[in-house]
Amino acid sequence: MTKSELINILAEKFQEIPHDDTEMAVNVILDAMTKTLGNHDRIEIRGFGSFVVKYKLARNARNPKTGEAVYVEEKAAPHFKAGIELKQRVNKSMEPTIKLAA
Structure with a gap:
C-alpha cells in the first residue's frame, strides 16, 4: 500500500x-x-508494533563486484518490530492459503 x-x-x-x-x-x-x-526516540503503537532506531558501526567491507576493500561509515536505520496482535491478524488472514498449500 x-x-x-x-x-x-x-x-x-x-x-x-x-x-x-x-x-x-x-x-x-x-x-x-x-x-x-x-x-x-522509540515509537510504540499498541497492537500494531514498535519502531526503533538501530545503529550500525563503521566497518570495512568489500565491493561484491570488484572485491575491493571499502570503508562503510557508521549509520542509523529505522527498524520495525510487529506486535503480537498484528502477527496474529496476518497469520489468521493467511489460514486458507496455508491449508491449500499443505
Whole structure:
C-alpha cells in the first residue's frame, strides 16, 4: 500500500472529512513519526508494533563486484518490530492459503 492509497481508503471510509484534511492528517502523523525517530526516540503503537532506531558501526567491507576493500561509515536505520496482535491478524488472514498449500 502506498501513502496515496492509504489516504484514499481513509477518505472513502470517513466521507464527512474532506480529502485534503485526510491527506493532511496522514502527513502530520508520518512527519511526527519521522521526527521522533530522528531524535532517536522509540515509537510504540499498541497492537500494531514498535519502531526503533538501530545503529550500525563503521566497518570495512568489500565491493561484491570488484572485491575491493571499502570503508562503510557508521549509520542509523529505522527498524520495525510487529506486535503480537498484528502477527496474529496476518497469520489468521493467511489460514486458507496455508491449508491449500499443505
